[in-house]
Amino acid sequence: MRLYMILLSLLLVPLAKGDERETKELKRAVPCDEALCKLPSCRCSSTAIPGGLAPRNTPQFVLVTFDDSVNVLNMVTYRELLIGRRNSNQCPAGATFYVSHEYSNYQLINELYNNGLEIGLHSITHQTPQTYWAVANKETIEQEFADQRIQMAHLANIPLTSIQGMRMPFLQLAGNASFEVLKDIDMLYDASWPTMSFVEPGMWPYTLNYASIQDCPIPPCPTASIPGPWVLPMIAWRDLLGFPCAMVDGCFAPPDLNDENAWYNFIMQNFERHYLGNRAPFGFYVHEWHVRTNPAIFRALSRFLDVVNNLHDAFMVNSKDVIDWVKSPVSVDEYRNQPCKQNMPTSCIPSQCGPLPASHTQEQFWMQICNVCPRVYPWRGNPFGL
Numbered sequence: 001m002r003l004y005m006i007l008l009s010l011l012l013v014p015l016a017k018g019d020e021r022e023t024k025e026l027k028r029a030v031p032c033d034e035a036l037c038k039l040p041s042c043r044c045s046s047t048a049i050p051g052g053l054a055p056r057n058t059p060q061f062v063l064v065t066f067d068d069s070v071n072v073l074n075m076v077t078y079r080e081l082l083i084g085r086r087n088s089n090q091c092p093a094g095a096t097f098y099v100s101h102e103y104s105n106y107q108l109i110n111e112l113y114n115n116g117l118e119i120g121l122h123s124i125t126h127q128t129p130q131t132y133w134a135v136a137n138k139e140t141i142e143q144e145f146a147d148q149r150i151q152m153a154h155l156a157n158i159p160l161t162s163i164q165g166m167r168m169p170f171l172q173l174a175g176n177a178s179f180e181v182l183k184d185i186d187m188l189y190d191a192s193w194p195t196m197s198f199v200e201p202g203m204w205p206y207t208l209n210y211a212s213i214q215d216c217p218i219p220p221c222p223t224a225s226i227p228g229p230w231v232l233p234m235i236a237w238r239d240l241l242g243f244p245c246a247m248v249d250g251c252f253a254p255p256d257l258n259d260e261n262a263w264y265n266f267i268m269q270n271f272e273r274h275y276l277g278n279r280a281p282f283g284f285y286v287h288e289w290h291v292r293t294n295p296a297i298f299r300a301l302s303r304f305l306d307v308v309n310n311l312h313d314a315f316m317v318n319s320k321d322v323i324d325w326v327k328s329p330v331s332v333d334e335y336r337n338q339p340c341k342q343n344m345p346t347s348c349i350p351s352q353c354g355p356l357p358a359s360h361t362q363e364q365f366w367m368q369i370c371n372v373c374p375r376v377y378p379w380r381g382n383p384f385g386l
């Protein structure tokens with residue numbers, strides 16, 4: 001019995017210390033004070049257009065994002081749909097990839113980056129169950145995202161600082177934890193948090209210095225004051241029955257999957273809610289398989305993007321570009337005349353690695369990377385596969 005008590009106290013002491021540390025570091029967020037919370041580093045959660053611009057003077061940003069691994073199959077779609085596209089100001093069109101590590105081809109990620117597209121994080125393991133993410137503490141998030149950032153930079157040979165955004169698997173937030181990690185490693189934004197309540201008008205990106213008024217469809221949402229990282233809300237679409245959907249492939253009542261015109265109209269109706277409203281960023285958030293396996297959706301999306309690329313006041317951009325604009329907003333005319341953003345180009349010296357044993361499964365892996373081959377398949381806790 002005495003031994004049991006000693007063991008118990010040994011267990012409890014570090015836990016109590018951990019709790020104390022957490023409450024000391026994190027202050028509960030209080031309602032936002034517009035007078036104190038000013039751009040470029042602070043913005044209250046709100047549907048107000050940044051800079052007080054009129055809607056007609058506000059650039060309509062269009063965000064196309066794809067989640068999960070990048071591989072030879074989905075790269076066909078990315079090349080066909082995105083690469084070579086230009087906005088009406090002749091700057092290359094953007095899109096963002098929230099990449100999960102398993103089965104990703106890092107040589108293709110290097111190619112996406114070199115075409116000016118944004119690489120974001122979507123975790124190393126992307127594991128189930130979803131509750132793993134809901135209860136994830138800082139240490140877990142560090143291993144899944146902070147480690148993934150250096151892993152990505154290493155394996156795809158792209159600059160660490162080009163990786164500025166993340167999206168949680170299943171859009172499952174982890175309370176304060178993921179935002180604390182973003183702050184610690186000086187990343188710009190999170191793009192995991194859907195809103196169903198701030199759709200018309202839409203919620204613009206904001207910071208967490210103060211309490212958010214955004215609805216929390218997939219709790220737990222952050223409650224602490226965490227200055228630094230931005231929230232890029234995923235403004236829901238409305239499907240044909242009016243139900244909200246954060247991801248296009250998650251709509252309950254979408255149009256007939258084989259009806260290109262119905263899909264084109266569906267995309268356009270959702271777009272117009274933004275374009276004819278407060279011009280909050282419009283997202284086409286999807287998994288590539290949904291577009292590849294439904295050619296009518298591919299064609300409808302392609303037509304829609306052609307329209308966007310011909311509008312003088314709408315711009316297909318990388319998600320991080322929206323945050324940059326919100327920090328220091330300028331009118332459509334000024335925005336159009338800015339020089340195009342350019343990535344620092346980087347090379348890939350390709351390595352084909354494998355078969356590599358893995359720590360999480362019996363399966364062996366082959367990897368296509370832009371660096372020397374690892375000893376084992378990189379995974380959580382061993383992001384370089386040493």
Ligand SMILES: [Zn+2]
Nearest residue numbers: 067068169170
């Ligand atoms: Zn995913």
